[in-house]
Amino acid sequence: MSNPNLFSKQYLLTAGPTPLPPRVLSIASEPILYHRAPAFVDIYERVLANLPRVFQTSNQVLVFGSSGSGGMESAAANLIVPGDNVIVASCGKFGQRWAQLAEAFGANLHHLEFEWGTPVDPAAIGNKLDEIDGPVKAVFTTFSETSTGVLNDVKAINEIVTAAGSILVVDAVSGLGAANLPQDEWGIDVVVAGSQKALMCPPGLGFASVSPKALEIAAQNPGRRFYFDWEKTAKGQAKGNSPFTPAVSLFMALDVALNMILEEEGLENVFARHAVLAKAARAGIKAIGLERFGPDNPDANVVTAAWLPEEIEGAKVPGRMRDVYGVTIAGGQDHLKGKIARIAHCGYFGGFDIITALTALEMALRDLGFDVTPGSGAGAAEQVFAEHGSVPQPA
Amino acid sequence: MSNPNLFSKQYLLTAGPTPLPPRVLSIASEPILYHRAPAFVDIYERVLANLPRVFQTSNQVLVFGSSGSGGMESAAANLIVPGDNVIVASCGKFGQRWAQLAEAFGANLHHLEFEWGTPVDPAAIGNKLDEIDGPVKAVFTTFSETSTGVLNDVKAINEIVTAAGSILVVDAVSGLGAANLPQDEWGIDVVVAGSQKALMCPPGLGFASVSPKALEIAAQNPGRRFYFDWEKTAKGQAKGNSPFTPAVSLFMALDVALNMILEEEGLENVFARHAVLAKAARAGIKAIGLERFGPDNPDANVVTAAWLPEEIEGAKVPGRMRDVYGVTIAGGQDHLKGKIARIAHCGYFGGFDIITALTALEMALRDLGFDVTPGSGAGAAEQVFAEHGSVPQPA
Numbered sequence: 066m067s068n069p070n071l072f073s074k075q076y077l078l079t080a081g082p083t084p085l086p087p088r089v090l091s092i093a094s095e096p097i098l099y100h101r102a103p104a105f106v107d108i109y110e111r112v113l114a115n116l117p118r119v120f121q122t123s124n125q126v127l128v129f130g131s132s133g134s135g136g137m138e139s140a141a142a143n144l145i146v147p148g149d150n151v152i153v154a155s156c157g158k159f160g161q162r163w164a165q166l167a168e169a170f171g172a173n174l175h176h177l178e179f180e181w182g183t184p185v186d187p188a189a190i191g192n193k194l195d196e197i198d199g200p201v202k203a204v205f206t207t208f209s210e211t212s213t214g215v216l217n218d219v220k221a222i223n224e225i226v227t228a229a230g231s232i233l234v235v236d237a238v239s240g241l242g243a244a245n246l247p248q249d250e251w252g253i254d255v256v257v258a259g260s261q262k263a264l265m266c267p268p269g270l271g272f273a274s275v276s277p278k279a280l281e282i283a284a285q286n287p288g289r290r291f292y293f294d295w296e297k298t299a300k301g302q303a304k305g306n307s308p309f310t311p312a313v314s315l316f317m318a319l320d321v322a323l324n325m326i327l328e329e330e331g332l333e334n335v336f337a338r339h340a341v342l343a344k345a346a347r348a349g350i351k352a353i354g355l356e357r358f359g360p361d362n363p364d365a366n367v368v369t370a371a372w373l374p375e376e377i378e379g380a381k382v383p384g385r386m387r388d389v390y391g392v393t394i395a396g397g398q399d400h401l402k403g404k405i406a407r408i409a410h411c412g413y414f415g416g417f418d419i420i421t422a423l424t425a426l427e428m429a430l431r432d433l434g435f436d437v438t439p440g441s442g443a444g445a446a447e448q449v450f451a452e453h454g455s456v457p458q459p460a
Numbered sequence: 461m462s463n464p465n466l467f468s469k470q471y472l473l474t475a476g477p478t479p480l481p482p483r484v485l486s487i488a489s490e491p492i493l494y495h496r497a498p499a500f501v502d503i504y505e506r507v508l509a510n511l512p513r514v515f516q517t518s519n520q521v522l523v524f525g526s527s528g529s530g531g532m533e534s535a536a537a538n539l540i541v542p543g544d545n546v547i548v549a550s551c552g553k554f555g556q557r558w559a560q561l562a563e564a565f566g567a568n569l570h571h572l573e574f575e576w577g578t579p580v581d582p583a584a585i586g587n588k589l590d591e592i593d594g595p596v597k598a599v600f601t602t603f604s605e606t607s608t609g610v611l612n613d614v615k616a617i618n619e620i621v622t623a624a625g626s627i628l629v630v631d632a633v634s635g636l637g638a639a640n641l642p643q644d645e646w647g648i649d650v651v652v653a654g655s656q657k658a659l660m661c662p663p664g665l666g667f668a669s670v671s672p673k674a675l676e677i678a679a680q681n682p683g684r685r686f687y688f689d690w691e692k693t694a695k696g697q698a699k700g701n702s703p704f705t706p707a708v709s710l711f712m713a714l715d716v717a718l719n720m721i722l723e724e725e726g727l728e729n730v731f732a733r734h735a736v737l738a739k740a741a742r743a744g745i746k747a748i749g750l751e752r753f754g755p756d757n758p759d760a761n762v763v764t765a766a767w768l769p770e771e772i773e774g775a776k777v778p779g780r781m782r783d784v785y786g787v788t789i790a791g792g793q794d795h796l797k798g799k800i801a802r803i804a805h806c807g808y809f810g811g812f813d814i815i816t817a818l819t820a821l822e823m824a825l826r827d828l829g830f831d832v833t834p835g836s837g838a839g840a841a842e843q844v845f846a847e848h849g850s851v852p853q854p855a
Contacts, residue, residue: 075491075499082492082708093488093709096470097477097662099788104470130527130664131687132704138687169686261705267492269525269664269707289684291564292526292533309527310656312664312707313477314488393494 076392078422080211080239080368081262083412086325086459089265089318098313105313106305108320113302115323119264119332120256120274121247127298129271130312133238133259136271137166139293140205140234140255143275143283147171149202152193152231154185156217157210158398159236167205175201181401182213182359182370187221194229201231202282203255209240209367212398213358214407216244216365220251227252232279238262241272242326243339243411244366254279260315263339263367263412265322269315275299330460338457339366342410342419345446349423350408352445353430353437358405367411370397372404377433379403385429392425416456419446471787473817475606475634475763476657478807481720481854484660484713495706503715505700510718514659514727515651515669516642522693524666525707528633528654531666532561534688535600535629535650538670538678542566544597547588547626549580551612552605553793554631562600570596576796577608577754577765582616589624596626597677598650604635604762607793608753609802611639611760615646622647627674633657637721638734638806639761649674655710658734658762658807660717664710670694725855733852734761737805737814740841744818745803747840748825748832753800762806765792767799772828774798780824787820811851814841 077084098105116126129135141163145151151172153163156179167174175193179185185206194201204226209216219235226233232254237246241256242263248256254276261268275283275295283295291297292309301308326335346369350357358370373379380403383396397405408422423442430437450456472479493500511521524530536558540546546567548558551574562569570588574580580601589596599621604611614630621628627649632641636651637658643651649671656663670678670690678690686692687704696703721730741764745752753765768774775798778791792800803817818837825832845851 077491077494079494081705082494085492090489090491094485096472096485097480099472099474099477099790100663101790102782102788130525130530132525132707134704135525135687141686166686169683169689171683259705261708267707267709268495268705269710288564288566291536291561292530293687294564309529310476310654310663312527312662312710313656314662314709315664315707387497393497395494395496 074391076421078409078418079393079395080407080409080411082268083262083265083409084414085267086265086322086413088325089321092317092321093314095317100307100311100313108316109307109311110305112316112320112323115327116272117274118327119242119323122249122274124274124276125299125302127273127275127295127302129293129298130269130309131271132268133257133261133271134162135293136238136257136259136273137162137236139271139273139295140257141166141170142290142293143286143295144203144234144279145170145172146286148173150175150197150199151202152177152190152204154190154204154206154222155179156183156185156213156215157181157207158212159210159238160207163205163236182215184215184360185217185222187218187225190222191225191229194225194231201229203232203234205234206236208235208237208246209244209365211239211368214365214368214370215359216240216362216367219246219253223251223253232282239367239411242335244364245336248274260319264319265325265412266318267315269312270319325460336366338459339410341449341453341457342414342416343369345416345419345449346408346410346423348445348449349419349442352441353423353427354441369408369410370405373406374430374435377430377435381433382406382426382429385432386425390425390428392421394422394426413459415458416446416450469786471816473804473813474788474790475802475804475806477663478657478660478804479809480662481660481717481808483720484716487712487716488709490712493708495702495708500708501700503711504702504706507711507715507718508697510722511667512669513722514637514718517644517669519669519671520694520697522668522670522690522697524688524693525664525704526666527663528652528656528666529557530688531633531652531654531668532557532631534666534668534690535652536561536565537685537688538681538690539598539629539674540565540567541681543568545570545592545594546597547572547585547599549585549599549601549617550574551578551580551608551610552576552602553607554605554633555602558600558631577610579610579755580612580617582613582620585617586620586624589620589626596624598627598629600629601631603630603632603641604639604760606634606763609760609763609765610754611635611757611762614641614648618646618648627677634762634806637730639759640731643669655714659714660720660807661713662710664707665714720855731761733854734805736844736848736852737809737811738764740811740814740844741803741805741818743840743844744814744837747836748818748822749836764803764805765800768801769825769830772825772830776828777801777821777824780827781820785820785823787816789817789821808854810853811841811845
C-alpha cells in the first residue's frame with residue numbers, strides 16, 4: 066500500500082471512516098463465505114438480531130449493501146410520491162443531502178436551512194407544519210451533523226412532527242452508537258445509519274430502522290425502486306435470505322463489532338465513554354486557545370469542532386497534521402474549508418486518541434505561527450480523565 | 461466464526477461469492493484509510509484507471525457501493541422513463557431480475573423469456589424490435605446466466621439492437637473477467653458487473669460501464685434517482701472524489717485483485733485459464749455419467765451445470781458435499797432446485813479446484829446410490845490438463 070507520508074505509523078482519527086478494532090480488521094481476512102451456506106446464515110441472522118439493540122427498537126433493521134447515503138435514499142424512495150409535501154430541516158452538509166434526495170424523488174420540498182454550526186430549531190418545524198396547506202408526508206432531519214459536530218434535539222422535533230400527524234426520518238449515520246438515540250422510546254418512525262462510524266466497521270453497509278407505520282406508508286406507494294425497497298428487504302431478511310448478494314465480509318466485520326459494543330462494553334458504557342471523550346476534546350480545544358464551533362452541548366458526543374485562528378493559514382492545518390505528524394483529522398467542508406478543525410470521538414476511540422489529536426493539532430498550529438504552550442490540549446484532556454477517574458478505553 | 465461442518469478445512473467453490481486470493485484477503489485487514497486522504501485517493505484513482513481495461517473500454521467505469529444488482533438498478537433508473545418500451549431477453553434467474561427492475565421503474569415491458577438452460581435467441585429480439593410500435597428505449601439481457609451456466613451471444617444481440625436504433629444493456633456480473641467481453645470492439649453501450657465473481661473480491665461493489673451515448677440518454681431523463689445517478693458518479697469520479705463514502709476496504713481489495721488480473725496473469729491468460737477449467741469441468745461431468753445442462757458452448761467459461769440423476773435424491777447433493785466433505789458448490793435455483801449441480805470456474809480457480817469439485821460431487825452421488833467408478837471425474841479433468849500441457853493456476 067502506498068504511503069505518501071513521512072511517518073509510517075498512521076493515526077486515523079476521523080469521524081468516518083473511523084479507526085477499526087484489530088479484531089474487526091482481522092475477521093475481514095478470513096476466507097469468504099457463500100451467502101447461502103449455514104456458516105454465513107448464522108452470522109447474518111445474529112447481525113440482524115443484534116442491530117435492533119443498537120437502534121433501541123423492536124423494528125426489524127433493514128440492511129443494504131451501500132454507503133449510509135443508501136440508507137437515506139431508501140427512505141426517500143420508499144416514502145416520497147412525486148408532489149408530496151416534505152420538510153427538510155438541515156444545519157449542515159448532510160442535512161442538505163436530504164434536500165437533494167427529496168428533490169430527486171419529486172417532493173414538493175420545504176427546506177428549513179439553519180446556519181452551519183447551529184442546531185435545527187424544533188419550533189420552526191412546528192411553524193412550517195402549521196403553515197403548509199395539506200398533509201406533510203414526512204420531515205427529514207439529521208441527528209449528529211458530522212460537518213459541524215452539532216447534535217439536533219430529535220426527541221423534541223419528533224414530538225412536534227408526530228403531533229402534526231407527519232412522520233420523522235432521522236439520519237443517524239454519524240450518531241448511532243455514539244450518542245443515545247432510543248428510537249422506540251422517543252417514537253421515531255425511521256432512523257437510518259451506516260456501518261463506518263460508531264459501529265466500528267468499514268464503509269459499505271447502510272441501515273434503515275423502519276416502524277410498522279412507515280412500512281405501511283411505503284406499501285401504499287409501490288414501484289420506482291427495487292434495490293432499496295423496504296418491503297422486499299424486510300421479507301427477505303425475515304427468511305434469513307438477503308434479496309441481493311450481501312456484502313459478506315462486511316457482515317462478518319459487523320458481527321464482531323456488534324459483539325464488542327453490546328456484550329463486551331455494553332451500549333450504556335459506550336455512550337458514557339463517548340461523553341467523556343467529547344468533554345476532554347472540548348476542554349482541550351479551549352486550553353489550546355481555540356474558540357469552539359457550535360453550541361456547547363454535552364450530548365454532542367460524535368465530533369467536536371473548533372474555529373481555526375484567523376491569523377494563521379487554516380487550510381494548511383489538517384494537511385500538516387497528516388503529512389508531518391501522521392495524524393489524520395478532518396477540516397471543514399464547503400464554506401468552512403480552512404475555517405474549522407474537527408476532532409472526532411466516534412467509535413473505536415480511547416482517551417489517548419483524543420490526546421494524540423489535540424497534541425498534533427497544537428503542533429501544527431505552532432508550526433504555522435500560533436502561540437500556544439506545548440501540552441495545553443493534552444493537559445486539559447488529562448485533567449478531564451482524572452476527574453472522571455480513568456482514561457476511557459473501548460472494549 | 462462458527463463452523464457447522466465436520467471438516468474444518470472448507471473449499472468454497474461457488475460462482476459468487478467466489479474464493480478470494482490470500483493477498484486480497486490480507487489487504488482487508490490493513491488499517492482502514494480516510495477516503496479523502498492521499499493514501500486512499502491513490503488507490504481509488506488506480507482502481508478507476510484499471511477497471512476499464514477489464515471492461516475493454518475507453519468509458520469511465522462507474523462504481524457504486526452495492527451488490528452487482530445495484531449496477532443493474534443504475535441502468536434501469538438512469539435509462540427508463542415511465543412508459544418507455546423496453547425489451548428484456550431472459551433465460552434464467554438473473555435475466556428475470558431485469559424484468560423486475562424494468563417493471564419497478566415503470567417501463568412498458570416486452571419480456572422475451574427463453575427456457576432456462578437455453579440461450580437468448582438474437583433473431584427473436586430482432587422480431588420483437590420490428591413488432592413494437594414506436595421506439596424501444598433499451599434492450600436488457602444477461603451475458604453469463606449464473607443460474608444455468610448459459611453464455612449469451614451478446615455480440616450478435618448487440619448488432620441487431622443497435623441496427624434497430626436501440627441500445628443494449630448487458631448484465632455481465634458473472635461473466636466479466638472470465639469470458640471475453642470486449643465492450644468497445646463489440647460496441648455495447650452499457651455493461652454492468654460486480655466485485656464478487658471473476659474480479660476475485662468480496663461482494664459490495666457494483667459497476668456500470670456506460671457509453672457517452674447512454675450517458676446522454678440518461679441526462680435527458682433527470683430525477684427519480686440519486687445514489688445510482690450516473691452523471692453525479694461520473695463527475696465525482698473524474699475529480700477523484702466519490703460522491704458518497706466509498707467502500708474503502710473493498711477498493712483496497714479490488715486494487716490488489718486488478719493488479720493480479722492485469723499485470724501478473726494478464727487478461728488474455730485469465731480467459732484462457734477459464735476456458736481450460738471449463739473444458740475440464742465438462743469432461744468431468746461427462747465421465748461421471750451426468751448429462752450436461754445447457755448447450756455445449758466452448759465460450760461458457762463461468763459455470764458448468766449438470767443434470768442430477770433422476771434415480772437419486774438430487775436436493776441432497778450440495779448439502780452432502782458441503783456438510784460431509786467440506787466442499788461448497790451451488791445446486792439449482794427456483795424450479796431447478798434439486799435438479800442440477802453447478803460447477804463454478806470463475807475467478808480465483810485453478811485446476812485442482814475443478815478436481816476437488818468433481819471428486820466431491822462423485823462422492824456425494826455414490827453416497828446417494830449413484831453408480832460411478834471413483835476417480836472418473838478427476839481422471840477426465842486430468843486428461844484435459846495433460847492435453848493442455850499444464851494444470852491451469854491463477855497468478
